Amino acid sequence: RKEVEQDPGPFNVPEGATVAFNCTYSNSASQSFFWYRQDCRKEPKLLMSVYSSGNEDGRFTAQLNRASQYISLLIRDSKLSDSATYLCVVGVSGAGSYQLTFGKGTKLSVIP
Amino acid sequence: EAGVTQSPTHLIKTRGQQATLRCSPISGHTSVYWYQQALGLGLQFLLWYDEGEERNRGNFPPRFSGRQFPNYSSELNVNALELEDSALYLCASSLVGTIQETQYFGPGTRLLVL
Numbered sequence: 001r002k003e004v005e006q007d008p009g010p011f012n013v014p015e016g017a018t019v020a021f022n023c024t025y026s027n028s029a030s031q032s033f034f035w036y037r038q039d040c041r042k043e044p045k046l047l048m049s050v051y052s053s054g055n056e057d058g059r060f061t062a063q064l065n066r067a068s069q070y071i072s073l074l075i076r077d078s079k080l081s082d083s084a085t086y087l088c089v090v091g092v093s094g095a096g097s098y099q100l101t102f103g104k105g106t107k108l109s110v111i112p
Numbered sequence: 113e114a115g116v117t118q119s120p121t122h123l124i125k126t127r128g129q130q131a132t133l134r135c136s137p138i139s140g141h142t143s144v145y146w147y148q149q150a151l152g153l154g155l156q157f158l159l160w161y162d163e164g165e166e167r168n169r170g171n172f173p174p175r176f177s178g179r180q181f182p183n184y185s186s187e188l189n190v191n192a193l194e195l196e197d198s199a200l201y202l203c204a205s206s207l208v209g210t211i212q213e214t215q216y217f218g219p220g221t222r223l224l225v226l
Contacts, residue, residue, distance in 0.1 A: 004154075032211045032212050034214075042219070043218060043219050043220055045216075046215070049214075087154070092211075093211045096167075097160070097167050098168070099157050099160070099168055100145075100157065100215065101157070102147075102155040102156075102157075103154055104154035105154060
Protein backbone atom coordinates (compact mmCIF):
# COMPACT_ATOMS: atom_id res chain seq x y z
CA ARG A 1 0.00 0.00 0.00
CA LYS A 2 1.32 3.45 -0.93
CA GLU A 3 2.13 5.72 1.99
CA VAL A 4 -0.12 8.53 0.78
CA GLU A 5 -2.69 7.72 -1.85
CA GLN A 6 -4.83 10.12 -3.87
CA ASP A 7 -7.16 9.81 -6.83
CA PRO A 8 -5.06 11.33 -9.65
CA GLY A 9 -8.10 12.69 -11.47
CA PRO A 10 -8.37 14.78 -13.50
CA PHE A 11 -11.48 16.27 -12.02
CA ASN A 12 -13.13 18.51 -14.61
CA VAL A 13 -15.81 20.66 -12.99
CA PRO A 14 -17.78 23.74 -14.07
CA GLU A 15 -17.32 27.07 -12.35
CA GLY A 16 -19.38 27.28 -9.19
CA ALA A 17 -19.36 23.55 -8.56
CA THR A 18 -18.41 21.88 -5.31
CA VAL A 19 -15.65 19.30 -5.55
CA ALA A 20 -14.17 16.95 -2.96
CA PHE A 21 -10.78 15.26 -2.91
CA ASN A 22 -9.88 12.30 -0.76
CA CYS A 23 -6.58 11.01 0.50
CA THR A 24 -5.62 7.96 2.54
CA TYR A 25 -2.39 7.38 4.42
CA SER A 26 -0.89 4.15 5.64
CA ASN A 27 1.16 5.15 8.70
CA SER A 28 -1.04 5.33 11.77
CA ALA A 29 1.72 7.24 13.60
CA SER A 30 1.34 10.21 11.25
CA GLN A 31 1.16 13.46 13.15
CA SER A 32 0.75 16.34 10.75
CA PHE A 33 -1.43 16.76 7.71
CA PHE A 34 -1.52 19.37 4.98
CA TRP A 35 -2.94 20.19 1.60
CA TYR A 36 -0.52 21.86 -0.80
CA ARG A 37 -1.40 23.26 -4.19
CA GLN A 38 0.89 23.04 -7.22
CA ASP A 39 0.17 25.02 -10.37
CA CYS A 40 1.48 23.73 -13.68
CA ARG A 41 5.31 23.95 -13.78
CA LYS A 42 5.38 25.82 -10.49
CA GLU A 43 6.46 24.96 -6.97
CA PRO A 44 4.02 23.58 -4.36
CA LYS A 45 2.49 26.09 -1.96
CA LEU A 46 0.69 25.41 1.30
CA LEU A 47 -3.08 25.60 0.93
CA MET A 48 -3.97 24.66 4.48
CA SER A 49 -2.99 22.54 7.42
CA VAL A 50 -5.50 19.89 8.48
CA TYR A 51 -6.51 19.51 12.11
CA SER A 52 -8.39 16.75 13.88
CA SER A 53 -11.34 19.04 14.50
CA GLY A 54 -11.53 19.97 10.83
CA ASN A 55 -10.89 23.46 9.60
CA GLU A 56 -12.22 25.90 7.09
CA ASP A 57 -10.60 28.73 5.15
CA GLY A 58 -13.07 30.58 2.99
CA ARG A 59 -14.31 28.22 0.29
CA PHE A 60 -11.97 25.43 1.42
CA THR A 61 -12.75 22.88 4.13
CA ALA A 62 -10.38 20.16 5.27
CA GLN A 63 -11.29 17.15 7.38
CA LEU A 64 -9.17 14.50 9.08
CA ASN A 65 -10.37 11.08 10.20
CA ARG A 66 -7.56 9.46 12.16
CA ALA A 67 -9.46 6.23 12.75
CA SER A 68 -9.90 5.68 9.02
CA GLN A 69 -6.56 7.34 8.14
CA TYR A 70 -8.35 9.56 5.70
CA ILE A 71 -8.08 13.25 4.79
CA SER A 72 -10.43 15.25 2.64
CA LEU A 73 -10.53 18.64 0.96
CA LEU A 74 -13.79 20.29 -0.10
CA ILE A 75 -13.80 23.25 -2.45
CA ARG A 76 -17.06 25.15 -2.74
CA ASP A 77 -18.03 27.59 -5.50
CA SER A 78 -15.07 26.59 -7.69
CA LYS A 79 -13.23 29.37 -9.52
CA LEU A 80 -11.16 29.13 -12.69
CA SER A 81 -8.16 30.06 -10.55
CA ASP A 82 -8.63 26.89 -8.48
CA SER A 83 -7.35 24.85 -11.43
CA ALA A 84 -4.20 23.16 -10.13
CA THR A 85 -2.90 19.90 -8.70
CA TYR A 86 -3.74 19.38 -5.03
CA LEU A 87 -1.18 17.47 -2.99
CA CYS A 88 -2.06 15.59 0.17
CA VAL A 89 0.87 15.68 2.59
CA VAL A 90 1.45 13.67 5.76
CA GLY A 91 4.19 14.13 8.35
CA VAL A 92 5.70 11.40 10.50
CA SER A 93 8.28 11.95 13.20
CA GLY A 94 10.59 9.59 15.01
CA ALA A 95 14.12 9.26 16.37
CA GLY A 96 14.55 13.01 16.65
CA SER A 97 13.63 13.66 13.07
CA TYR A 98 10.62 13.88 10.82
CA GLN A 99 9.66 13.61 7.19
CA LEU A 100 6.82 14.82 5.00
CA THR A 101 5.40 12.36 2.49
CA PHE A 102 3.58 13.79 -0.50
CA GLY A 103 0.84 12.12 -2.48
CA LYS A 104 1.10 12.24 -6.26
CA GLY A 105 -1.65 14.82 -6.37
CA THR A 106 -5.15 15.23 -7.74
CA LYS A 107 -5.51 17.42 -10.79
CA LEU A 108 -8.44 19.83 -10.88
CA SER A 109 -9.59 21.70 -13.96
CA VAL A 110 -12.36 24.24 -13.47
CA ILE A 111 -14.14 24.89 -16.75
CA PRO A 112 -15.94 28.14 -17.66
CA GLU B 113 10.64 39.44 1.69
CA ALA B 114 12.52 37.21 -0.74
CA GLY B 115 11.37 33.62 -1.03
CA VAL B 116 13.42 30.49 -1.44
CA THR B 117 15.78 30.80 -4.38
CA GLN B 118 17.43 28.04 -6.36
CA SER B 119 20.10 27.96 -9.01
CA PRO B 120 20.50 27.11 -11.76
CA THR B 121 16.96 27.00 -13.13
CA HIS B 122 17.96 24.40 -15.72
CA LEU B 123 20.91 22.04 -15.88
CA ILE B 124 21.88 19.63 -18.65
CA LYS B 125 24.44 16.93 -17.92
CA THR B 126 25.52 13.67 -19.44
CA ARG B 127 25.44 10.28 -17.78
CA GLY B 128 28.30 9.80 -15.33
CA GLN B 129 28.85 13.49 -14.69
CA GLN B 130 28.25 15.30 -11.41
CA ALA B 131 25.60 17.96 -10.78
CA THR B 132 25.57 20.65 -8.10
CA LEU B 133 22.33 22.41 -7.23
CA ARG B 134 22.09 25.38 -4.88
CA CYS B 135 19.41 26.72 -2.59
CA SER B 136 19.04 29.83 -0.45
CA PRO B 137 16.31 29.64 2.20
CA ILE B 138 14.03 32.41 3.31
CA SER B 139 15.89 34.80 5.59
CA GLY B 140 15.67 33.56 9.17
CA HIS B 141 14.88 29.95 8.22
CA THR B 142 17.37 27.39 9.47
CA SER B 143 15.92 24.21 7.94
CA VAL B 144 16.39 23.27 4.29
CA TYR B 145 14.78 20.27 2.59
CA TRP B 146 15.49 18.75 -0.81
CA TYR B 147 12.92 16.85 -2.88
CA GLN B 148 12.97 15.14 -6.25
CA GLN B 149 9.90 15.34 -8.49
CA ALA B 150 10.27 13.03 -11.46
CA LEU B 151 7.73 13.00 -14.27
CA GLY B 152 4.62 11.12 -13.21
CA LEU B 153 5.81 10.70 -9.64
CA GLY B 154 5.07 12.66 -6.52
CA LEU B 155 7.62 14.62 -4.57
CA GLN B 156 10.16 12.26 -3.09
CA PHE B 157 12.00 13.41 0.04
CA LEU B 158 15.78 13.48 -0.41
CA LEU B 159 17.49 15.29 2.47
CA TRP B 160 16.87 17.62 5.40
CA TYR B 161 19.51 19.96 6.83
CA ASP B 162 19.12 22.04 9.94
CA GLU B 163 21.77 24.16 11.65
CA GLY B 164 24.41 22.70 9.37
CA GLU B 165 23.62 19.08 10.21
CA GLU B 166 21.92 16.38 8.15
CA ARG B 167 18.75 15.53 10.11
CA ASN B 168 17.13 13.00 7.86
CA ARG B 169 17.65 11.25 4.57
CA GLY B 170 15.16 9.71 2.16
CA ASN B 171 15.46 6.43 0.32
CA PHE B 172 18.09 7.53 -2.18
CA PRO B 173 21.57 6.10 -2.91
CA PRO B 174 24.67 7.69 -1.36
CA ARG B 175 25.58 9.42 -4.62
CA PHE B 176 22.94 11.95 -3.59
CA SER B 177 24.58 14.12 -0.95
CA GLY B 178 24.57 17.67 0.21
CA ARG B 179 25.54 20.14 2.83
CA GLN B 180 24.36 23.26 4.57
CA PHE B 181 26.57 26.28 4.97
CA PRO B 182 26.84 28.62 7.99
CA ASN B 183 24.52 31.09 6.26
CA TYR B 184 21.94 28.24 6.00
CA SER B 185 22.15 28.01 2.23
CA SER B 186 22.47 24.49 0.93
CA GLU B 187 23.95 22.50 -1.90
CA LEU B 188 22.76 19.20 -3.35
CA ASN B 189 25.33 17.10 -5.16
CA VAL B 190 24.46 14.21 -7.42
CA ASN B 191 27.41 12.07 -8.49
CA ALA B 192 27.63 9.53 -11.28
CA LEU B 193 24.46 10.84 -12.91
CA GLU B 194 22.03 8.33 -14.36
CA LEU B 195 19.30 8.95 -16.91
CA GLU B 196 16.66 8.34 -14.19
CA ASP B 197 18.00 11.32 -12.24
CA SER B 198 16.31 13.63 -14.75
CA ALA B 199 13.73 15.45 -12.66
CA LEU B 200 12.72 18.70 -11.03
CA TYR B 201 14.69 19.19 -7.81
CA LEU B 202 12.85 21.32 -5.30
CA CYS B 203 14.30 22.96 -2.24
CA ALA B 204 12.12 24.08 0.64
CA SER B 205 12.83 25.90 3.87
CA SER B 206 11.11 26.24 7.22
CA LEU B 207 11.74 28.35 10.27
CA VAL B 208 13.13 25.84 12.78
CA GLY B 209 12.30 22.38 11.45
CA THR B 210 9.23 21.08 13.25
CA ILE B 211 6.63 18.69 11.92
CA GLN B 212 3.81 21.24 12.07
CA GLU B 213 5.60 23.96 10.15
CA THR B 214 4.85 25.10 6.63
CA GLN B 215 7.58 24.32 4.15
CA TYR B 216 8.15 27.07 1.59
CA PHE B 217 9.37 25.85 -1.77
CA GLY B 218 11.69 27.40 -4.30
CA PRO B 219 11.00 27.31 -8.05
CA GLY B 220 13.21 24.27 -8.54
CA THR B 221 16.09 23.21 -10.77
CA ARG B 222 15.21 21.12 -13.80
CA LEU B 223 17.96 18.57 -14.32
CA LEU B 224 18.19 16.73 -17.61
CA VAL B 225 20.63 13.85 -17.92
CA LEU B 226 21.47 12.80 -21.46
